[in-house]
Amino acid sequence: MQxxxxxxxxxxxxxxxEQRDDPALRGRPVVVGGVGPRGVVSTASxxxxxxxxxxxxxxSEARRLCPHxxxxxxxxxxxxxxxxxxxxxxxxFSPLVEPLSLDEAFLDASGMEWLYKDPKDIAAAIKAKIRxxxxxxxxxxxxxxxxxxxxxxxxxxxxxxVVVRHxxxxxxxxxxxxxxxxxxxxxxxxxxKGIGINTIGQLADADEVILRxxxxxxxxxxxxxxxxxxxxxxxxxxxxxxxxxxxxxxxDLRSRDDIGTCLLALSQKVGRRLRxxxxxxxxxxxxxxxxSFRTITRSRxxxxxxxxxxxxxxxxQAIMADIELAEGVRLLGVTLSNLxxxxxxxxxxxxxxxxxxxxxxxxxxxxxxxxxxxxTRGRLMPKKEK
DNA sequence: TCTGGGGTCCTAGGACCC
DNA sequence: TCTGGGGTCCTAGGACCC
Numbered sequence: 001m002q003x004x005x006x007x008x009x010x011x012x013x014x015x016x017x018e019q020r021d022d023p024a025l026r027g028r029p030v031v032v033g034g035v036g037p038r039g040v041v042s043t044a045s046x047x048x049x050x051x052x053x054x055x056x057x058x059x060s061e062a063r064r065l066c067p068h069x070x071x072x073x074x075x076x077x078x079x080x081x082x083x084x085x086x087x088x089x090x091x092x093f094s095p096l097v098e099p100l101s102l103d104e105a106f107l108d109a110s111g112m113e114w115l116y117k118d119p120k121d122i123a124a125a126i127k128a129k130i131r132x133x134x135x136x137x138x139x140x141x142x143x144x145x146x147x148x149x150x151x152x153x154x155x156x157x158x159x160x161x162v163v164v165r166h167x168x169x170x171x172x173x174x175x176x177x178x179x180x181x182x183x184x185x186x187x188x189x190x191x192x193k194g195i196g197i198n199t200i201g202q203l204a205d206a207d208e209v210i211l212r213x214x215x216x217x218x219x220x221x222x223x224x225x226x227x228x229x230x231x232x233x234x235x236x237x238x239x240x241x242x243x244x245x246x247x248x249x250x251x252d253l254r255s256r257d258d259i260g261t262c263l264l265a266l267s268q269k270v271g272r273r274l275r276x277x278x279x280x281x282x283x284x285x286x287x288x289x290x291x292s293f294r295t296i297t298r299s300r301x302x303x304x305x306x307x308x309x310x311x312x313x314x315x316x317q318a319i320m321a322d323i324e325l326a327e328g329v330r331l332l333g334v335t336l337s338n339l340x341x342x343x344x345x346x347x348x349x350x351x352x353x354x355x356x357x358x359x360x361x362x363x364x365x366x367x368x369x370x371x372x373x374x375x376t377r378g379r380l381m382p383k384k385e386k
Numbered sequence: 387t388c389t390g391g392g393g394t395c396c397t398a399g400g401a402c403c404c
Numbered sequence: 405t406c407t408g409g410g411g412t413c414c415t416a417g418g419a420c421c422c
Contacts, residue, residue, distance in 0.1 A: 033390080040390050042422090055422080061387040101392090101422045183395095185420050218396090241394070248390060283414085293389070299415060333391085338414095 004119040005234065006107040007141040007149035008090065008126060011158035013103035014074050015045035017082055020135050029053070029069035031062050036250050038330075042074065046158060079103075082134065089129050093122060098234045104153075106146055108234040120163045127161060145230040147182050148172070154180075169228040174201035181225055183218075191215075200226045243277065244285070244335025245269045252291045252328025256320075259329060263316045264309075265380050266334040271309030275364055280305035280342040284315040287333035288323065295331075298323060305340050308356050312336060 010016065014032040019025045029048035033041040039059035051066035063071065083102040090097045096108035107126075109119050116122045123140040130138045141152025143164040151172070152162040164172050178200055179189045191214055197203050203211075203226035211219040224230065245266050253259050263286070274280060285299040298319045306312065316334050366375050 036390095038388085038390075042390075056390080058387055058389060064387075104422075183420065187419065238394095244392080246391060285415095295417085297416060301414065331390090335393095 001111055003144050004109045004112075005143060005146050005149040006109050006119065006123050006126070007143075007146070007153040008086075008105050008107065008123075008130075009139050009141075009150075009153045009157070010086070010103035010130075011137045011139055012043055012045050012049075013136075014043035014079055015048070016136050017079060018072065018074070019045060021078075025070055029066050031059075031066070031069045031071050032074040033059050033062070033071070035059065035071060035073045038248050038250065082136075085134055086130060086136075086138075089133065090126065092129075093126055096234045096236055098236055106149065106234045109142075120161065123161055123163075127159075144169075145228075146232050146234070147225050147230040148228055150182070151176070151180060173204070173226065173228055174199065176200045178203055178226075181222065183225075184222070188215075239341075240277065240279065240339060242335050242337035242339065243270060243273050243279065243281070244287075244333055245273075246287060246331060246333025246335075248289070248331045249329070252330050253332075254325075254328050256325070259320065259325075259332065260317060261379055262332050263320060263334060264313050264377070266332060267313035267316055268309035268377075268380075270334050270336055271307055271312055271360065272364060272367075274307040274336060274342075275361065278342055279339045280307040281336035281340070282306075282338035283336065284312055284319065285333075285335040285337065286316050286319045286323075287331070287335065288329055289331035290326075291328040291330050293330070296323075299337075301338065305338070305342070306336075306353075307342055308353060308360060310356060311353070 015030040018030055018032065027047065029051065030045040031041055031048050031053055032043045033039050041053060041055055041057045041059060041062050043055060044053040044062070048062070048066050048069050051069075053062045053066050053069070059071065062069070079102055087097065087099060087105070090105055090107055094107050094109055094112070098106045100106065109122050112119070112122060116125075119142050123142050127138050127140055130136055137159040139153045139157045139160040141149040141155065141162050141164070143149040143152050144166060148164050148169065152164050153160065156162040176199060178184060178192050178197055181200060181203070184192070192198070192203065195210060195214060197206055203222065206223070208219070211223065215222060247262065247266065253262065282305045283299050283301045285297050287295065287297045289295040300315055300319055302311075302315065312334065363375050
């Protein structure tokens with residue numbers, strides 16, 4: 001059976017939601033991202049992109065390029081809610097929907113000929129429904145596999161609908177820059193350019209031995225993609241492998257006391273997210289980025305899984321105690337991995353931890369009800385000026 | 387232009403067991 | 405005293421994606 005994959009990708013998602021909800025922003029350049037001194041752009045509206053503003057660019061540069069834009073931190077909760085509404089729309093078209101992020105998803109539309117004579121009609125119907133019900137535009141790509149569908153959705157942006165049929169694959173790929181290849185980032189692209197490979201067509205025709213010499217095992221996979229071959233299935237459900245939080249400070253931290261306070265806040269946040277998601281984890285990883293941007297991770301695996309902020313914090317502090325602080329700390333992160341599903345009926349804890357868990361859950365409920373600020377530790381209260 | 391925060395996957399070395 | 409190979413788990417770093 002012929003496989004048909006649709007990739008749906010929202011246009012300038014965060015900025016588009018803001019413009020939809022505030023008419024004063026429509027037609028104006030809008031930049032959503034970190035508004036602090038070290039922020040970066042997360043989404044730029046198309047009006048802002050015309051000035052060269054794009055995702056991952058430092059906010060300071062965005063301000064320089066487009067000073068009259070509206071800069072805002074954005075509202076992640078709102079975007080998550082809208083993403084849920086988009087998913088509900090997609091789910092009505094196929095049971096096989098794989099979200100890639102808040103604003104894009106793959107959909108397997110194979111074998112739906114009895115409903116739609118052409119897969120292009122399904123993509124058009126999805127776009128229309130998103131426009132009519134949510135007042136947002138999406139771009140869609142339709143192709144025999146994920147890689148091509150993703151390239152296709154990008155090709156028509158914004159508000160595009162591009163179909164790549166079997167006999168069009170080679171022509172579609174040939175002239176594309178190799179940077180469009182899934183998994184080829186800055187380093188890989190530089191390496192490829194170094195051996196004279198600039199387009200996907202050139203990669204498809206490249207010498208096997210030379211490719212293998214530079215990319216080892218990956219060479220085969222790269223080449224298959226370059227030829228438009230990709231048999232990865234659309235997988236609706238993924239178990240998470242890790243849950244973590246990290247934060248970059250406006251100014252580098254220097255005291256171990258401040259670092260400890262921050263680790264406590266991060267640990268509690270991670271614990272709460274674990275409980276919400278129903279997971280416990282065994283490996284605690286602390287990530288530190290120093291002022292020089294040198295970044296290290298140190299991890300410790302516990303004998304049994306935990307979902308308690310206190311346990312995560314104690315472990316993080318023990319890890320921290322072994323780290324030398326020769327320079328200021330720019331970023332701190334705490335991540336739990338080695339996850340396992342935690343059903344509330346399965347008590348994998350000693351009774352003492354069980355009590356702590358009950359207390360944590362009680363606090364969770366209060367926060368659910370009254371907001372995140374309702375209850376917090378004395379240590380985490382904002383410092384009062386004297 | 388000084389570089390976010392959420393992740394996934396891969397590699398490579400070492401410990402440890404049989 | 406010197407030397408095996410396979411398997412698994414853990415740790416650290418890095419590339420990459422949105």
